[in-house]
Amino acid sequence: xxxxxxxxxxxxxxxxxxxxxxxxxxxxxxxxxxxxxxxxxxxxxxxxxxxxxxxxxxxxxxxxxxxxxxxxxxxxxxxxxxxxxxxxxxxxxxxxxxxxxxxxxxxxxxxxxxxxxxxxxxxxxxxxxxxxxxxxxxxxxxxxxxxxxxxxxxxxxxxxxxxxxxxxxxxxxxxxxxxxxxxxxxxxxxxxxxxxxxxxxxxxxxxxxxxxxxxxxxxxxxxxxxxxxxxxxxxxxxxxxxxxxxxxxxxxxxxxxxxxxxxxxxxxxxxxxxxxxxxxxxxxxxxxxxxxxxxxxxxxxxxxxxxxxxxxxxxxxxxxxxxxxx
Amino acid sequence: xxxxxxxxxxxxxxxxxxxxxxxxxxxxxxxxxxxxxxxxxxxxxxxxxxxxxxxxxxxxxxxxxxxxxxxxxxxxxxxxxxxxxxxxxxxxxxxxxxxxxxxxxxxxxxxxxxxxxxxxxxxxxxxxxxxxxxxxxxxxxxxxxxxxxxxxxxxxxxxxxxxxxxxxxxxxxxxxxxxxxxxxxxxxxxxxxxxxxxxxxxxxxxxxxxxxxxxxxxxxxxxxxxxxxxxxxxxxxxxxxxxxxxxxxxxxxxxxxxxxxxxxxxxxxxxxxxxxxxxxxxxxxxxxxxxxxxxxxxxxxxxxxxxxxxxxxxxxxxxxxxxxxx
DNA sequence: GTGAAAGCGCTAACAC
DNA sequence: GTGTTAGCGCTTTCAC
Numbered sequence: 001x002x003x004x005x006x007x008x009x010x011x012x013x014x015x016x017x018x019x020x021x022x023x024x025x026x027x028x029x030x031x032x033x034x035x036x037x038x039x040x041x042x043x044x045x046x047x048x049x050x051x052x053x054x055x056x057x058x059x060x061x062x063x064x065x066x067x068x069x070x071x072x073x074x075x076x077x078x079x080x081x082x083x084x085x086x087x088x089x090x091x092x093x094x095x096x097x098x099x100x101x102x103x104x105x106x107x108x109x110x111x112x113x114x115x116x117x118x119x120x121x122x123x124x125x126x127x128x129x130x131x132x133x134x135x136x137x138x139x140x141x142x143x144x145x146x147x148x149x150x151x152x153x154x155x156x157x158x159x160x161x162x163x164x165x166x167x168x169x170x171x172x173x174x175x176x177x178x179x180x181x182x183x184x185x186x187x188x189x190x191x192x193x194x195x196x197x198x199x200x201x202x203x204x205x206x207x208x209x210x211x212x213x214x215x216x217x218x219x220x221x222x223x224x225x226x227x228x229x230x231x232x233x234x235x236x237x238x239x240x241x242x243x244x245x246x247x248x249x250x251x252x253x254x255x256x257x258x259x260x261x262x263x264x265x266x267x268x269x270x271x272x273x274x275x276x277x278x279x280x281x282x283x284x285x286x287x288x289x290x291x292x293x294x295x296x297x298x299x300x301x302x303x304x305x306x307x308x309x310x311x312x313x314x315x316x317x318x319x320x321x322x323x324x325x326x
Numbered sequence: 327x328x329x330x331x332x333x334x335x336x337x338x339x340x341x342x343x344x345x346x347x348x349x350x351x352x353x354x355x356x357x358x359x360x361x362x363x364x365x366x367x368x369x370x371x372x373x374x375x376x377x378x379x380x381x382x383x384x385x386x387x388x389x390x391x392x393x394x395x396x397x398x399x400x401x402x403x404x405x406x407x408x409x410x411x412x413x414x415x416x417x418x419x420x421x422x423x424x425x426x427x428x429x430x431x432x433x434x435x436x437x438x439x440x441x442x443x444x445x446x447x448x449x450x451x452x453x454x455x456x457x458x459x460x461x462x463x464x465x466x467x468x469x470x471x472x473x474x475x476x477x478x479x480x481x482x483x484x485x486x487x488x489x490x491x492x493x494x495x496x497x498x499x500x501x502x503x504x505x506x507x508x509x510x511x512x513x514x515x516x517x518x519x520x521x522x523x524x525x526x527x528x529x530x531x532x533x534x535x536x537x538x539x540x541x542x543x544x545x546x547x548x549x550x551x552x553x554x555x556x557x558x559x560x561x562x563x564x565x566x567x568x569x570x571x572x573x574x575x576x577x578x579x580x581x582x583x584x585x586x587x588x589x590x591x592x593x594x595x596x597x598x599x600x601x602x603x604x605x606x607x608x609x610x611x612x613x614x615x616x617x618x619x620x621x622x623x624x625x626x627x628x629x630x631x632x633x634x635x636x637x638x639x640x641x642x643x644x645x646x647x648x649x650x651x652x
Numbered sequence: 653g654t655g656a657a658a659g660c661g662c663t664a665a666c667a668c
Numbered sequence: 669g670t671g672t673t674a675g676c677g678c679t680t681t682c683a684c
Contacts, residue, residue, distance in 0.1 A: 339654075339655085340654065340656075342654070342656080342657095343653085343654060352653085352654090353653050355653055358653080379660090380660045381660040382660090383660080
């Protein structure tokens with residue numbers, strides 16, 4: 001392994017000059033610069049990030065803390081973070097927290113010892129003060145930690161669009177599958193639903209239901225049996241919508257003729273269902289990319305324009321809703 | 327931040343003694359041990375991994391190189407690696423390679439500079455020599471790099487089970503959706519299919535088709551139109567199977583009455599389809615967990631029992647096949 | 653058994 | 669503009 005010392009020797013200058021040149025801090029004469037450049041090339045020198053970290057107390061590691069990469073929402077997010085990280089020279093460490101505050105703290109502590117540059121955090125259980133005191137740049141996804149921590153989230157109020165899609169297609173008895181009650185985004189979606197439905201004369205009912213396929217299926221199955229008049233379901237997540245679709249099949253309701261369904265998320269699976277799932281699609285990749293860029297700006301002490309980034313959501317019409325009425 | 331020096335001072339011993347005690351290398355008297363232990367506790371000392379790395383040239387980072395975390399096969403794998411990594415004190419770095427050898431090399435190089443402890447690699451495009459020369463512990467998934475590199479893979483020959491499931495349920499004209507031809511596991515599945523089908527009197531045809539939903543759908547749609555006699559499809563992946571199922575719907579073939587479908591993979595999505603997808607399920611989590619354990623053993627210079635780990639596969643019967651004939 | 657000291661590869665005062 | 673030097677926090681000879 002070739003070190004900065006080797007380069008200095010070969011270039012006939014001191015290590016300080018080499019370091020200065022390489023980090024362009026301080027003045028370096030053109031001559032010295034050339035000598036160093038060619039020495040670096042000949043020796044194929046590449047600086048050692050560990051040694052560097054040791055005295056700058058910085059690294060180019062960023063931590064991605066999420067509940068569970070296995071949840072279909074996160075892989076795309078992780079991909080985005082990794083992609084933009086890569087282009088800016090950052091390496092991403094994957095942390096599955098299972099929403100466990102202990103685990104989260106643990107990650108933060110161990111990674112801080114490695115002088116981690118910053119974190120992107122998706123979590124709902126986390127205790128805000130802990131993050132607030134982390135003294136490391138953080139950006140949050142879908143969740144406010146405090147006013148100083150930038151947050152990026154989907155425009156969950158886009159649930160209005162999903163609701164209207166049902167309304168416009170003639171639904172008059174709508175079932176809303178509400179997500180977990182402590183979940184911020186789920187609540188915003190609920191608000192969106194309410195706003196839209198209140199502006200209509202449709203009947204509705206709300207059932208809370210986890211973002212879990214089998215559970216949702218069971219729940220919807222029961223509701224559908226008790227309330228045969230239901231002609232539309234808006235689910236706060238695609239997984240729940242998939243459960244609803246399956247339930248409809250089981251109780252023998254034809255989708256979309258007798259029952260129309262709209263999900264929220266836009267995961268790939270939606271397309272594969274039959275009929276294809278109409279959904280309010282988030283741009284998860286974009287969320288991740290923005291989060292990563294904002295984080296990197298904070299790490300590099302660059303100005304960030306805002307503290308709140310909302311990425312728009314899009315209605316994707318597929319087979320679980322009927323032809324429009326326009 | 328408290329350092330080893332602080333501990334030494336507090337304990338009234340030298341830093342060398344503290345270090346020796348903490349890494350239990352070399353002799354340390356009981357007295358000294360006690361003093362150090364309590365100093366550590368009082369000061370809440372935790373050693374600095376960066377400083378340590380700098381002179382041991384080791385770290386507890388492991389790299390997980392995979393084509394694309396967005397592909398439904400990988401999140402579970404990543405989860406497993408992270409889980410076992412965590413329990414052994416390793417941190418995992420996520421690397422999406424897109425099967426691009428340049429990107430792979432890049433990751434390997436940058437991470438080696440960080441003294442990465444080892445890699446878990448899932449890839450097909452990689453050039454074996456490059457990995458072979460990496461001088462870092464590696465374990466491969468589903469792919470042979472060379473005899474010295476341990477490999478863990480599914481028992482892809484389990485495709486025999488999938489084929490037989492179709493055969494036993496009366497299929498006599500089977501379409502096999504073969505995966506990409508340079509893909510090792512895909513070929514093994516093909517072999518399995520052939521072995522089973524040759525032992526039968528059924529007709530069959532083979533079509534190559536990427537592990538991609540929309541493409542598979544299109545391909546199967548066409549084949550089904552040209553060959554209405556097809557009564558069974560075995561797909562080398564669940565995504566392809568999902569495409570086939572959708573195609574069946576479009577050309578108006580009832581599943582499973584007129585056409586039965588079996589996939590391979592066992593991804594969560596299979597359950598959400600209607601009817602649920604019968605499939606040969608891999609235990610992806612287990613593959614990842616084994617890979618991680620083997621890697622860690624190699625890193626820690628422990629004996630490893632074998633160089634080839636094959637994890638069994640399981641037939642999961644759902645709605646795309648009929649009731650058995652037993 | 654233990655401590656002094658060198659050194660991992662780099663950065664950053666500080667003096668020239 | 670440039671070099672000397674003192675660390676960053678730790679491990680590891682080597683002498684006692």
